[in-house]
Amino acid sequence: MTRVYEPFGGPSQPDLRTKRYMRTNVTAPAEALIELPRTATETSGPVFGAADVGDVGVDLTNGNTVLGSLSVIAGQVLDEDGRPVANALVEFWQANASGKYPHEVDTRPAPQDPHFTGAGRMLTDAEGRYKFTTIKPGAYPVPSSNNWWRPPHIHFSLYGDAFASRLITQMYFPGDPLNSIDGILQAVPDAAARTRLIAQQDESVGIHEHALGYRFDIVLRGHSETPMVG
């Protein structure tokens, strides 16, 4: 299917420079971005296969008993017309229940959980669906930030069917009081776009008396060449 890619940005995307997150001032370009037509370079993109996914898997507990609220996260990857994006590469990573990442740069004195892998990946199926088992991550403080705590969140990396349909985002949990004061979530100006980054609790996704369920759908850039009527 031929997809077209309209210019990106506007209030549904975060400001490149945000007040609460001062480091954006030295990483975001100061010059205006240069508009370019979408060429073969942008409308083509890497295609991933099972060998790329490897054996990392979709159970971040590896079947072990892990500290934290066992949770199943599931959703659909869609294009801007609501059509499923099949074979999208979905990668996800998160802190453990105490808000600690298995990364050398995370030097905060919080415990690692040796039974929790903290990362997984998969390709979406023909309906654009993905699903994985994890625990709800803990909040953690941003270093040198005057006591800014990140709300529990899961990082998501998605590659759709073109270089242009590439997204890295974060999923938040419903009802967390830290959501409304988080400098990264609140960097998205449009309230409806922020709400779409918050998963919905969904019993049909969870496992009865065993795991909580959350639904999180993601929209990637691109829609079909002929606009749908209505």
Place this chain on the structure above:
Amino acid sequence: MTRPSAGQTLGPFYNYALMGANEFDLTRGGQHGPAITITGKLFDGEGAARRDFLLEWWQADASGQYANTADAPFRGFGRCITKPDGSFSFKTIKPGAVPFEGNSWQAPHASLGIFGPGLMRRIVTRVYFADEDNTACPVLNLVPEARRGKLIARGDSAGAYTLDIRMSGEGETPFFAE
């Protein structure tokens, strides 16, 4: 129609999570042209070399075709995370010229997507090659002339090219709107 989901920074704690986070060797599936390397460092707006920036490289094969299957001989995609000293490196082959509108062609180039801690969404640039004829590239010519050189990697006779990336401020790399 629904607008795309909002991007969010990938944060500093991801390098254990991403597939092929060090698949900077695009020739790993086989040699389909003379090997070249592109190395450089990534700097922020204060001139500090920055670690843990994710670079994603996308290019055509030697004939200017983009791979469209997972088992293509040359897949054209690689990832590299900048090291503590800000350095990055890709090993690949020189791409061919890529069609543009009408009868015009884009000079051989790679697209580079950049994610980083403190970057709220992807920033995109391109890499061109100093030993190619870049004068008629319709995309490169969208960049103000005084800044074009910042997109052009310079190489030696052994195919070792260098190009630094400056995210912001003095000497800023030209970046393209998505």
